[in-house]
Amino acid sequence: DAKTTQPPSMDCAEGRAANLPCNHSTISGNEYVYWYRQIHSQGPQYIIHGLKNNETNEMASLIITEDRKSSTLILPHATLRDTAVYYCIVRVGRETSGSRLTFGEGTQLTVNP
């Protein structure tokens, strides 16, 4: 699975958009980009994933560059409850297994009042 690079920390004002970047320059054509978050030692929580098209769900938007070497997770209106460590994970789905998630250090997002 391709490696990812994320900034260790970011701050955001409550109510503003939080834009979390991720570099994955060695991504392969069959690898997806996933975002999870972990709120203070709770179990990681799935946010969104995509292959090459931009994706949006009720939690966030995922923007993937055309060359797929980087992506940005957007939380459109951050709240205090969005304070968490955000993980960008690149992985391929394997036919013979459910495919592990390989977590990096992630980005500690702090939403300030």
Next chain:
Amino acid sequence: EPEVTQTPSHQVTQMGQEVILRCVPISNHLYFYWYRQILGQKVEFLVSFYNNEISEKSEIFDDQFSVERPDGSNFTLKIRSTKLEDSAMYFCASIGTSGLYNEQFFGPGTRLTVL
């Protein structure tokens, strides 16, 4: 909304003792996982389980560890002889029927403290 549950939430044990961590995955899920997170460190994959057998395991998952799905609902992680360095949060996760690209649902974790 269905969720993964784990028991106990906190387990304290003496070094050398056996512990069993329990998980109830979401009912129609087919792929099951254990991860651990030592305090202040990354979440690390331990093992994945599908069709009543281990499908993948990490180098952490040595002979001291075993997993089992003893009935249709529980998924357990056993540590035979605990060491101090096994102290960590242990997370169970599961994926639904298609498996390959779906999200993993994580439980709240069991905090294991080895004294």
